[in-house]
Amino acid sequence: MLLSNCLKRGPFTGLRGLKRAKPIVSCARRSASSAVKGQLSKTKRSNIALVYGAAAGIAGIATLASFDKLWSDANIKDNAEATVNVDSSVSPFPTKLGPPELPLSTEYMLLGYGFRSVTFLSFRVYALGIYIADQDRHLIPDVLDSKFMSTAFIDTDSSKTHSDNVKAALDDPSKSSVLIGNVLDSGARMLAKLTPVRNTDFNHLRDGFVRTILNHPEAKDNQEKLSTGLAKLKEAFTEKGKVAKDDDLLVELQANGGLQFSYYNRKKDQVVAMGHVDEPLVGKYLFSQYMSGPKPLSPSTKESVATHIAAMV
CATH class of the missing domain: 3.50.70.10 (Chalcone isomerase)
Known part of the structure; x- marks a missing residue:
């Protein structure tokens, strides 16, 4: 599954972004599992790893942004x-x-x-x-x-x-x-x-x-x-x-x-x-x-x- 297919759920901002990023991580995991079962080439497995990493990174950024908003006095x-x-x-x-x-x-x-x-x-x-x-x-x-x-x-x-x-x-x-x-x-x-x-x-x-x-x-x-x-x-x-x-x-x-x-x-x-x-x-x-x-x-x-x-x- 391509990165563009896994990332169709954006945008990824705040708590809502964190919720939307979770399905992307699951999507990437399923893609990785399919890659193993189908004995894909090393190149394809590397691409899927990049998808998983990108999705996890997005979720991490969304989490940090959420905590920043929750703790900021400017959040009025x-x-x-x-x-x-x-x-x-x-x-x-x-x-x-x-x-x-x-x-x-x-x-x-x-x-x-x-x-x-x-x-x-x-x-x-x-x-x-x-x-x-x-x-x-x-x-x-x-x-x-x-x-x-x-x-x-x-x-x-x-x-x-x-x-x-x-x-x-x-x-x-x-x-x-x-x-x-x-x-x-x-x-x-x-x-x-x-x-x-x-x-x-x-x-x-x-x-x-x-x-x-x-x-x-x-x-x-x-x-x-x-x-x-x-x-x-x-x-x-x-x-x-x-x-x-x-x-x-x-x-x-x-x-x-x-x-x-x-x-x-x-x-x-x-x-x-x-x-x-x-x-x-x-x-x-x-x-x-x-x-x-x-x-x-x-x-x-x-x-x-x-x-x-x-x-x-």
Whole structure:
């Protein structure tokens, strides 16, 4: 049997390629067996050995490729138009979220996604999605136009497109804070969806929000306002106890800068509206830490948001 006959099942990529390569190895083995029984010439036996070797090599490459994809942090793929797979251990994230299924003020579209990791322990804590109100998407190109870039004293490269310059600024630790800060100041409504990849509790999530906000570069200059706002944030966590893996905590940044917290219990299929925070700095600093700055809470989410914003301007 010729090599071309054994290789008709391609292509050979990823796990699917590994499955398709297995029949080729079997095909080559049958060919080798026929060669022995028919006492083929040494030349023909050599050709069949080459077929077997090529098929085995393809299977090996497919295996290595599969393991590379399984272990790579970059393996965040769009599963379909309606959902994206952010982390294999939790449910896919919808690309659209809104009422009446959830206690949100409007419909939101996915802007970027990634995960939060605890570096020193080397494990992921939760998957994170950042959404923007569908009606406010126009604010991104409106705010981040060429005039804004020049008046904000952000250096641009005349040889690059506006989109490329915006992406470069969003990749910069200090410039990204300026760009994202102005988008948030424009009144753009945002939504953060946090889905734990392991069991946790409300106190842990609440304390994480407080630390994130206090770590914002401008937090020290606004301690009085933040102190009042963070006290309200702690009160907003009306739910107590455990938060199971794959449940959702939703944080809506409203047009007036206030934050609304909601919780979705996946096992019970139940949504609970929690408390509200009025202080605008709390919401601004929280979402700024998700999408910009020198030490973003989730670098993968920051990069995803930057890529999508650059494509919108």
